[in-house]
Amino acid sequence: MKSLKWKAALIVAITLGCLYGVIGLPKSKDELAANWNKNIRLGLDLRGGSLLVVQVQLQDAFKVEANTQIERLKEELGKQSIAYASIDHNDPQTLAEADQIAIQVRGIPAEKSQLFRNIIAELLPSWVLTPLSSTDYRLTLKPTEALQIKEDTITRAITTIESRINGLGLAEASVQRRGGAGSEAEILISLPGLDDPARVKNILQTAALLELYEVKDGPFPRQEDALAKLGGVLPLNTKLMRSAPRPGDPAGEGWYLVARTPVITGRDLRDARPAQDEFGKWETAFVLSQESKGRFGRFTEANVGNRLAIALDNQIRSAPVIQSRIEDQGRITGAASHQEASDLALVLRAGSLPAGVVYLQEQTVGPSLGADSIRKGLIAGAVGLVLVVAFMLAYYAGAGINAVVALVLNGVILIGCLAYLEAVLTLPGIAGIILLIGMAVDSNVLIFERIREEIRAGKATLAAIDTGFSKAFLTIIDTHVATVVSCAFLFMFGTPAIRGFAVTLVIGLVANVFTSVFVSRALFQFSVARQGFNPRISIGI
Amino acid sequence: MELFKNTQIDFLGKQKYFIGLSLILLAIAIGSWAAKGGLKYGIDFTGGANINVRFASAPPIDRIRSAISARIPGEISVQEVTGENEVIIGLPLKEDSALQRERESVVETLNTTFGEKTDRLDLNNANPQALAERLREPLQRASIPMNDEQLAQLARRIFDFRNTPPRSGVLSSFDQLKEVEGVTPQILEVIRQQCYLAPFTIRGAEVIGPKIGAEMRNKAVLAVLYALGGMLVYLAFRFEFVYGLAAVIAVFHDVIITLGFFSLTDKEISLNVIAALLTLVGYSMNDTIVVFDRIRETLKLSRRELTPKIVNDSINQTLSRTVLTSGLTFISALALLLFGGPVLNGFSSALVVGVIVGTYSSIFIASPILVFWHEKFQKGKRAAAPASAR
Numbered sequence: 001m002k003s004l005k006w007k008a009a010l011i012v013a014i015t016l017g018c019l020y021g022v023i024g025l026p027k028s029k030d031e032l033a034a035n036w037n038k039n040i041r042l043g044l045d046l047r048g049g050s051l052l053v054v055q056v057q058l059q060d061a062f063k064v065e066a067n068t069q070i071e072r073l074k075e076e077l078g079k080q081s082i083a084y085a086s087i088d089h090n091d092p093q094t095l096a097e098a099d100q101i102a103i104q105v106r107g108i109p110a111e112k113s114q115l116f117r118n119i120i121a122e123l124l125p126s127w128v129l130t131p132l133s134s135t136d137y138r139l140t141l142k143p144t145e146a147l148q149i150k151e152d153t154i155t156r157a158i159t160t161i162e163s164r165i166n167g168l169g170l171a172e173a174s175v176q177r178r179g180g181a182g183s184e185a186e187i188l189i190s191l192p193g194l195d196d197p198a199r200v201k202n203i204l205q206t207a208a209l210l211e212l213y214e215v216k217d218g219p220f221p222r223q224e225d226a227l228a229k230l231g232g233v234l235p236l237n238t239k240l241m242r243s244a245p246r247p248g249d250p251a252g253e254g255w256y257l258v259a260r261t262p263v264i265t266g267r268d269l270r271d272a273r274p275a276q277d278e279f280g281k282w283e284t285a286f287v288l289s290q291e292s293k294g295r296f297g298r299f300t301e302a303n304v305g306n307r308l309a310i311a312l313d314n315q316i317r318s319a320p321v322i323q324s325r326i327e328d329q330g331r332i333t334g335a336a337s338h339q340e341a342s343d344l345a346l347v348l349r350a351g352s353l354p355a356g357v358v359y360l361q362e363q364t365v366g367p368s369l370g371a372d373s374i375r376k377g378l379i380a381g382a383v384g385l386v387l388v389v390a391f392m393l394a395y396y397a398g399a400g401i402n403a404v405v406a407l408v409l410n411g412v413i414l415i416g417c418l419a420y421l422e423a424v425l426t427l428p429g430i431a432g433i434i435l436l437i438g439m440a441v442d443s444n445v446l447i448f449e450r451i452r453e454e455i456r457a458g459k460a461t462l463a464a465i466d467t468g469f470s471k472a473f474l475t476i477i478d479t480h481v482a483t484v485v486s487c488a489f490l491f492m493f494g495t496p497a498i499r500g501f502a503v504t505l506v507i508g509l510v511a512n513v514f515t516s517v518f519v520s521r522a523l524f525q526f527s528v529a530r531q532g533f534n535p536r537i538s539i540g541i
Numbered sequence: 542m543e544l545f546k547n548t549q550i551d552f553l554g555k556q557k558y559f560i561g562l563s564l565i566l567l568a569i570a571i572g573s574w575a576a577k578g579g580l581k582y583g584i585d586f587t588g589g590a591n592i593n594v595r596f597a598s599a600p601p602i603d604r605i606r607s608a609i610s611a612r613i614p615g616e617i618s619v620q621e622v623t624g625e626n627e628v629i630i631g632l633p634l635k636e637d638s639a640l641q642r643e644r645e646s647v648v649e650t651l652n653t654t655f656g657e658k659t660d661r662l663d664l665n666n667a668n669p670q671a672l673a674e675r676l677r678e679p680l681q682r683a684s685i686p687m688n689d690e691q692l693a694q695l696a697r698r699i700f701d702f703r704n705t706p707p708r709s710g711v712l713s714s715f716d717q718l719k720e721v722e723g724v725t726p727q728i729l730e731v732i733r734q735q736c737y738l739a740p741f742t743i744r745g746a747e748v749i750g751p752k753i754g755a756e757m758r759n760k761a762v763l764a765v766l767y768a769l770g771g772m773l774v775y776l777a778f779r780f781e782f783v784y785g786l787a788a789v790i791a792v793f794h795d796v797i798i799t800l801g802f803f804s805l806t807d808k809e810i811s812l813n814v815i816a817a818l819l820t821l822v823g824y825s826m827n828d829t830i831v832v833f834d835r836i837r838e839t840l841k842l843s844r845r846e847l848t849p850k851i852v853n854d855s856i857n858q859t860l861s862r863t864v865l866t867s868g869l870t871f872i873s874a875l876a877l878l879l880f881g882g883p884v885l886n887g888f889s890s891a892l893v894v895g896v897i898v899g900t901y902s903s904i905f906i907a908s909p910i911l912v913f914w915h916e917k918f919q920k921g922k923r924a925a926a927p928a929s930a931r
Contacts, residue, residue, distance in 0.1 A: 360637055
């Protein structure tokens with residue numbers, strides 16, 4: 001009797017503990033619903049949202065690194081008056097080729113070769129110098145250095161993406177490395193509860209590389225026109241840049257000849273905000289940092305009357321004429337809405353991505369699709385539950401009630417564990433719960449059939465219950481372990497939805513061992529203990 | 542109630558018919574597989590894009606197809622979701638960047654084909670923030686006082702209303718909004734002026750690049766093989782090696798036949814289907830374990846060696862258990878298939894078919910293998926060493 005009391009206390013405590021984990025101590029119906037929503041985390045396939053996998057184009061970062069070093073080298077060679085024919089880098093196109101980056105130096109006078117080597121050793125210690133001939137050299141990146149750049153680039157990309165997403169105020173967004181073999185450069189972005197994925201994709205895709213250029217000539221309607229006017233060759237240190245047509249912009253596409261190096265880049269930015277011009281049109285205003293202020297002021301003063309190109313991600317957004325000296329402010333015009341202007345301000349503030357990104361995967365579930373899935377899951381679950389309960393009651397009579405109590409408790413413990421473990425409920429997870437309804441009563445069927453068999457063989461009720469449970473126990477463990485082992489391999493996939501299924505099923509099965517063996521047995525013991533001498537149980541025979 | 546009482550069916554005596562049946566089923570499965578040039582994989586494994594679009598009325602499939610075909614080269618599919626005004630637009634495997642571009646161009650095409658060319662806001666494809674922003678000034682002009690907080694709440698309520706069934710994301714007329722709390726006739730008038738209703742909404746999109754597709758395909762095959770291997774090891778550890786082998790052969794048989802069913806019915810193998818198959822690998826083991834447990838128990842009690850009779854009796858004694866447990870899980874899986882919606886269709890089909898085949902195989906395949914092995918190898922051992930047997 002004493003042990004029965006302990007069992008009852010344990011069962012009640014676990015039930016209450018699980019219920020508390022799910023609904024807390026609600027004082028009203030609203031509070032109950034709020035607690036439920038807080039404790040049961042829905043995956044983004046149910047509540048709506050986006051999951052994105054992006055690949056960081058590391059080769060971009062390598063090219064930037066090579067460019068920076070080339071500029072430094074040119075400057076140093078100029079100081080030391082060493083002549084050279086050309087210095088340039090190769091152009092790796094894919095991620096796999098990224099660390100094949102190399103700098104070619106041609107035409108160093110043979111007599112200066114020792115001096116040149118010294119300069120390289122001092123200036124570019126992370127590069128390996130290989131002579132190709134008496135005047136030409138090739139510089140390749142040291143493997144440890146290449147690895148370092150890769151790591152830095154990915155970390156910076158993650159930080160940048162994080163700060164951009166945080167600016168949107170999405171509470172539960174997460175940005176992490178995807179992990180796994182061959183996916184070092186991949187980032188998994190999870191955005192639950194997102195209303196408008198197109199907007200986020202825009203925000204992520206924008207490299208947000210802001211550059212202000214001195215305009216040398218233009219605009220030209222087409223690239224060919226520009227080349228024709230220039231006699232087919234671009235003047236030294238200039239480049240042609242396209243200006244993108246903006247929606248509602250009458251100017252349309254055009255080409256400008258601009259100075260090769262920008263006057264100002266995004267790094268010189270201190271702040272950016274959405275603003276409205278005198279006609280109420282939206283634009284993004286930016287303020288330059290203290291250091292670049294003087295430079296920009298001198299430049300604009302010298303170029304009054306000329307055009308200044310404001311380029312974003314290598315496309316000119318606008319090319320206004322400089323009216324007077326500008327100290328530290330500028331604006332990017334042509335936003336279609338307040339949202340667009342503030343999004344641009346957001347990415348400018350968060351800084352530019354160190355390399356471009358390519359989308360490898362997108363899963364977007366609109367809120368209405370998620371709501372449909374939940375509703376259908378509930379209907380299917382209700383139908384399954386009613387059928388299974390009806391069958392158990394009809395087939396096993398009194399013992400059927402026992403099984404149903406165990407089943408309900410199984411569900412309560414499962415939901416409670418999901419809440420305590422902060423596991424995420426996904427659509428496949430709901431499917432797992434529905435499947436569990438059938439699987440959970442399986443254990444009871446195994447036990448009840450065994451008890452029936454023992455009763456038929458003439459055993460007394462108490463002995464039949466004991467044998468039934470102890471004999472079925474090992475079988476239940478075996479069957480459950482088999483299912484858990486096979487489900488464990490689902491974790492390999494790493495997709496959140498499937499992971500949700502595996503977690504749900506495993507928790508449900510473990511809870512099932514407790515409810516179908518321990519709880520169900522205790523329930524029999526209660527009913528037997530109340531009957532006194534020569535007890536009987538109702539088990540449908 | 543009792544369904545099976547003291548059955549004495551001679552399962553093993555009829556084993557050649559059932560093994561024949563299984564071989565035929567396996568041949569059909571693999572034949573259909575071969576005839577169709579492999580299984581039909583979903584975009585989870587091939588890479589590609591699926592875009593769910595819901596329309597306010599029956600979707601004009603042909604118009605959708607021709608509009609999109611005009612913009613995107615290659616084969617596209619427009620599949621109707623039965624019973625819903627919904628289509629799934631499918632784009633085939635392309636290179637990563639092209640896929641993303643084309644996904645956007647599908648949305649654009651839908652906008653230009655079915656949307657209005659105005660600068661009003663499309664309520665069916667906008668978000669609450671955009672609506673709030675859009676309405677702020679016009680509401681002021683119409684002298685309807687509302688602070689930012691109230692406006693944001695109103696927009697949220699309108700979208701929550703739009704997203705719940707039966708609208709499920711598409712409003713067909715502004716009059717529907719009268720039901721929304723806080724939408725007065727004046728506010729509705731402002732919404733009418735500022736917004737319009739495109740006859741469709743984009744409910745979801747899935748884009749999977751070829752790299753991730755290939756990776757998943759690899760993992761799917763490995764996961765199923767590992768799971769089978771795991772079973773073999775566990776059963777060999779708990780019983781004897783041959784029991785594990787028999788059970789794994791039976792489960793492998795179930796997996797092939799279930800995949801054959803998918804091939805025959807032209808259903809796609811998605812990641813969810815693989816999840817169902819792995820569940821099945823574990824579950825189909827259950828019935829086999831129940832029978833094997835009983836065989837082991839009888840052997841221990843009787844201290845005799847395995848005979849076809851013991852196996853046959855064990856199957857009969859556990860028959861009600863086997864049928865009931867499978868039946869109950871079958872009910873759950875069937876409920877899921879009938880009511881669980883299109884996303885889970887593949888998952889629940891695999892389970893419904895798999896549970897049936899799994900139950901069948903634990904009786905008619907796993908047990909005969911056990912007997913076969915025993916008669917072939919164990920008996921030989923006894924004949925070779927008759928002295929020790931005596």
